[in-house]
Amino acid sequence: MLEQTGNILAAVADAGTAIFGASIGCGIIIIGASIGIGLIGASASNAMARQPEAGGNIFRSMIVSAALVEGVTFFSLVICLLTVLWLKG
Amino acid sequence: MINSSIYTGLLAELNPLEHVLQKPLFSISIGSWQVSVSNHMFMVTLATIFLLIAIPLAVKQNNSLVPRGLKNLLETICVFFREEVVRPVLKNHTDKYVGFIWTVFFFILTLNLLGMIPIEKFITLATGKTSHYGGAATANIWVTGAMAVVVFFMFHFVGIKEQGLRNYIVNFAPPVPWPLIPLIYFLELVSSFIRPFTLAIRLFANIIAGHMIIATFIGLILVFRSYGLALVSLGFTLFLSLLDVLVAFIQAFVFALLCTLYFGFAVEAEH
Numbered sequence: 510m511l512e513q514t515g516n517i518l519a520a521v522a523d524a525g526t527a528i529f530g531a532s533i534g535c536g537i538i539i540i541g542a543s544i545g546i547g548l549i550g551a552s553a554s555n556a557m558a559r560q561p562e563a564g565g566n567i568f569r570s571m572i573v574s575a576a577l578v579e580g581v582t583f584f585s586l587v588i589c590l591l592t593v594l595w596l597k598g
Numbered sequence: 599m600i601n602s603s604i605y606t607g608l609l610a611e612l613n614p615l616e617h618v619l620q621k622p623l624f625s626i627s628i629g630s631w632q633v634s635v636s637n638h639m640f641m642v643t644l645a646t647i648f649l650l651i652a653i654p655l656a657v658k659q660n661n662s663l664v665p666r667g668l669k670n671l672l673e674t675i676c677v678f679f680r681e682e683v684v685r686p687v688l689k690n691h692t693d694k695y696v697g698f699i700w701t702v703f704f705f706i707l708t709l710n711l712l713g714m715i716p717i718e719k720f721i722t723l724a725t726g727k728t729s730h731y732g733g734a735a736t737a738n739i740w741v742t743g744a745m746a747v748v749v750f751f752m753f754h755f756v757g758i759k760e761q762g763l764r765n766y767i768v769n770f771a772p773p774v775p776w777p778l779i780p781l782i783y784f785l786e787l788v789s790s791f792i793r794p795f796t797l798a799i800r801l802f803a804n805i806i807a808g809h810m811i812i813a814t815f816i817g818l819i820l821v822f823r824s825y826g827l828a829l830v831s832l833g834f835t836l837f838l839s840l841l842d843v844l845v846a847f848i849q850a851f852v853f854a855l856l857c858t859l860y861f862g863f864a865v866e867a868e869h
Contacts, residue, residue, distance in 0.1 A: 569682075576804075576852040580796060583803030 524596045531592040538589070542582040549574050608728070609719050610816045617813035618737045618806050621730035637718070641735040645708040653704070676700055683855055687862035695756060695861055703854040706745070709736045710805060710846030714839065737806040739798060746794035749857050754790075757864030766864075797856060804849050808842035 553571035557564045611617060620636040627633070656668040665673050684699055685692045713734025721729040735741050757766045771783040815835050819828045 572848055573852060573855060576800070576848050579804065580800030580852075583807065584796075584799055586807070587799065587803050 527596055528593055531589040534589045534592075535586060538582055538585045542578060545578045546575050549578065608820075609722060610820045611813065612817050612820055614810045614813035614817055618734065618809045620738060621733070623730060637730045637733040638735040638738045638741060640731060641709065641712055641733055642741060645705065645712055645735070648712075649704060649708055675703075679703065679854065684858050687858050688865065691760065691861075691865055695858075698752065699854050699858055702745070702749070702857055703850050706736065706801065706853050707847065707850040709741070710734070710850060711843070713737060713805065713809070714843055714846065734805055734809055736801055737809055739802045742798040742802040743794075745801075745853075746798035749797060749860070750790075750794040753857070753860040753864045756861050760865040793856075793860060797853060801849050801853055804845050805842075808838065808845055812838050812842070 549571055553567050556567045620638050622634045622636050623640060625632050625634040653672065656672055659665070659667075659669050679699055680692060680696045684696045688695060712732075713736060715732070717732030718729050719732075721731055760766075761769065771779060771786050774782050812835055815831045815838065819831050
């Protein structure tokens with residue numbers, strides 16, 4: 510049975526499977542990024558509602574944190590993109 | 599399957615990557631080498647010349663106490679950086695390194711904003727031949743990588759200059775119980791190498807994502823060839839372009855902020 514599994518895996522391992530995996534990966538990455546940035550926005554709104562005087566500082570921290578989370582997102586997105594682009598070879 | 603290369607003077611392309619890749623412009627020979635100048639190299643040179651000319655012109659007004667116009671804008675940005683971003687981190691060493699932070703911010707901002715202006719599209723529309731004199735230079739991993747390498751050398755140089763070579767190497771890891779020191783030291787060393795990578799890729803990926811999605815929406819017009827879709831597509835393109843301008847400012851600010859933080863880490867162990 511192990512040999513049959515190996516045969517099936519060898520048969521489906523082609524460029525289409527890689528593209529399928531990369532696309533599913535992109536979707537999962539977006540889930541993580543959206544939850545992260547949503548949490549940042551929610552806590553920033555709460556903090557600004559509690560103390561409106563600190564609104565400028567809180568807004569600035571929110572933007573910076575969102576940019577950092579997006580940076581991490583883009584690493585993984587770049588890897589997914591490379592998976593698709595390097596299939597020509 | 600239409601081949602967009604048979605049309606000259608076409609602004610849209612089917613492959614959104616074509617919009618953001620480097621295109622060779624001309625090639626000059628230096629001695630025995632052939633150096634091929636690409637559009638991103640042209641944009642970096644353009645940004646440098648623009649900043650070298652525009653900023654001294656903007657600040658060279660009669661020295662009244664209240665600055666006006668562009669000088670006011672530049673002073674506001676520079677004072678904001680010096681007081682809110684650099685001084686809380688670098689405290690006494692602010693005046694030594696704030697010039698570098700200003701340079702990094704204005705250079706990256708200029709490159710990002712020049713990438714938003716489609717210079718090559720204007721030239722293509724004017725002349726009818728496809729021209730490549732323009733493009734987003736920060737959408738090129740080598741340009742952002744070069745800036746990240748400069749920042750890497752800069753923050754090690756700052757640490758060595760402030761603390762002396764021996765102190766800097768000894769204080770590289772925070773004080774922890776002695777069995778953990780090799781692990782923590784290795785971790786700090788690896789993280790100092792990861793930092794330029796993250797700086798480069800964050801800026802590169804943000805800018806290239808914005809440009810590629812704009813190119814995709816405009817390429818959709820080429821696929822569907824209908825006026826109604828062109829209208830919707832241009833509406834989305836407008837919205838995404840505005841978002842891209844916001845991202846340009848934010849990414850330049852985040853790059854400069856992270857440079858400041860890394861300089862702060864490099865000088866902090868002195869106290």
